[in-house]
Amino acid sequence: MTALLSIEGLRTVFRQHTGDVAAVDGVDLSLDRGETLGVVGESGCGKSVLSLSIMRLVPPPGRITAGRIRFDGTDLLGLSAPAMRAMRGNRIAMIFQEPMTSLNPVFTVGRQIAEAMRAHDSSLGARTLRSRAIAALGRVRIPAPERRFEEYPHQLSGGMRQRVMIAMALACQPDLLIADEPTTALDVTVQAEILALLDEWQREAGMAIILITHDLGIVAEVADRVAVMYAGRIVEEAPTAALFDDPQHPYTLGLLGSIPRLDQAPGRLVAIEGAVPPPFALPAGCRFHPRCVFATSACAAREPPLAALSPGHLVACIHAPVEQSLVPAAGDRTDE
C-alpha cells in the first residue's frame, strides 16, 4: 500500500538577520491511511513547524527550502495556492492547542462551523448548513447542539470549544487530521474525553492522524507509531510498543526518565541536564551530545544518520543500543 502522506528531506527555515535558521532540518516521515502517528518533543524541537509545513501554513519569514511532501499522490509543495486551499480543510484538517484563539469571539460557533462548510461547498443553502452544523456539534457529543449553535465561544468551556474545533475540522471528513497539542490546555478528565472522541472518529472514518504532543502518556494511549523529535530532527522512530519496550535514543530515555509515573515508587527523576539548544546555536555533530551522558568524542564529530536498528525501528545514535557500546567506549568518554 502506498502511504497516504510521505515527507522526504523536509527543511523549513526562518530568515533571521544572521542568516537562515532551520526549525525543521531534514525530516523524513510517512503515514498510512487510518494510522495515528505521534510526534513527540519539547518546545522548540520543530514539531509544530513540521505540522504547519504539511499544511503549507508556515508564517513568514519562514519558508520551506527543501524536501517533498506527497499526499495521496499529489505533491503538496507543487500545488498552486488555490489548489492548496481546496486541500486544506477538505482533505487535510488541523486542530490547535488553544481553542479560544482559534475561534472568532464575535460570531456564534454555529455560524463559524457553517462558514467552514460553505467554504468547501458553496451550493449549500442556509437551512442545510444549519442542520449539518447542528449535526456536527452533536457528533462531537456537545449536549443540546441546537442551543450551542447560537452561542458565542466565550459561553463555552475549554473542552466544549475544543469539541467545536474538532466538529469544524471533521465537517468535511478529511483523510488526514493534524492535531497540534489538542488537549494540552484542558483538564485531565476532559482530555480523556477528547482523545476518546478522536479515536472513535478515526475508527469510523478511517482517518489518519498526526498527533503532536509533549506527553508520552498520550502517545502510549493513542498512537500506532511514534517519532521523537529533537532540535529539528527525528532522533528515533518506532511502532509505539517498540518505543516503550525498547527505547534506544538517549533523548527518548531522558524523556521517559523525566516523567513521574503512577506505577513507580517515587525517587529522584532521571532528568536531562541542560536545555534544548536554540536553532541558531546548534552544537556540531549529534545535536543532543552536549546533554547526553553517553556522549563520546565521535558524537561531536559527525551527525549520526537515522538508521534502522530493526525493521521499523529507526534511531539516530551511534551508540545504540547504549548498554553494548558503553563498555568498550568507557575510556573514550568526554568529560563534559
Next chain:
Amino acid sequence: MNKPSAEPLLSVSGLAKHFPVAGGVIFARRLGCVRAVDGISFSLARGETLALVGESGCGKSTTARLVLRLLPPTAGCIRFAGADITSLSGEPLRALRRRMQIVFQDPFASLDPHMTVAEILEEPLTVHRIGDRASRQARVALLLGMVGLSRYHAQRYPHEFSGGQRQRIGIARALAPGPELIVCDEPVSALDVSIQAQVINLLGELKETLDLSYLFIAHDLAVVKHVADRVAVMYLGRIVEMAPKDVLFSNPRHPYTRTLLAAIPRPDPSLESSPPARGELPSPLAPPPGCHFHPRCPFAIARCRTEDPPLATLAADHLAACHRATELAPAVLPGRKTGLAPNAARRLSLTAALSRPS
C-alpha cells in the same frame, strides 16, 4: 510526620471565599455568588508537603492565596505556627510574609523584565530589611548557587533565560527571605517534561536541606505522587478526599479521586485506556444539589442527589466526602504494577549512573 503532639505549621479551619458575581448595564445587580472555596479545613506539619489537587475552577489557587493572606477570607480561620493570622494587618502581617512565600506557575509572567536577576533576588531582602548591602549581595550569590544557577547569571535579565532557568529564579526569590512555608502554585505545569524533572528534583533537594514545608498546588497526580506526603483532592471549592499519599493512590475512596486517577494517560502502550469520565465541571454559580459530584458519578444513588455528604473520617488520616465511601469496591486502577519495560529500565539506570550528581 504528623505527630499529634507537634503543633502543625499551618492549620486552616472552615476557610471560605465567596466572590459576588455582579451584572447589569446601568445598575449593578447581584447575580449570585461563586463559592470558590467553600469551607475547607486542613493542616500542614513542619517538613511536610501537602498537595492540593483538582481541575481548573476547583478553588485550589484561591486556597493558596487565602493561606498567604493575599485575599481576605469570607469565613474561617488560618493559623500559622500557632498564631491566628486570619485578621493580621500592618507590620505583623509584613513580618509574617517573611515566613511564607510563593512560587508561581508561569515563570514568564512572574519576573519583572526590567530587573536583573540580582535585583529580583535582592528585592525581598530589601522589603523585609534583611541585612546590609554587602550581606544581601552575598545572599544573592548563595541563592543562585542553591537553585543551580551561576554567579554570572546575576547581572542578566529574565528574557535571557529559558523557562526552566526562570522557574529557578522564581524559586530563589521565594527562598530569599528564608521562609518556613512555600506555596508552590503549579510550579512545573508550564515547563517542558525534561525541565519539569529538573525542577521537581530541585524542590525535593531544597526541602531537605532547608527544612521547608510545601503547600503544593497541582493538577497532575503523577507529579503529586512524586512530591507529596499527603494529598487533598478538591472539587468545586471543597475537599472531597484527603489522605497520606500511599493510601490515596492505593485505596482511593471518593469516586472523583478514582476518575482523576483513571484519566491520566500512562506511558505504557500495553494498557487499555479507561473509559473517560462523564460530563464536565458544573458551573460554580449553580452547583448541583446534594453531592456536587453526583451528576458525573458512576456510583450515584438517590441519596447523593439530595443530601450533601460531609467530609468523614474513614481511617486515621483518611477522610472522604462520599455517602458510599465505605461500601465501594476496591478501585481497579489500570497498570498500577507495570512500571518501565525491562530494556527501558536497564538503560535508564545506566543513564542515571552516568549522570553527574548535581
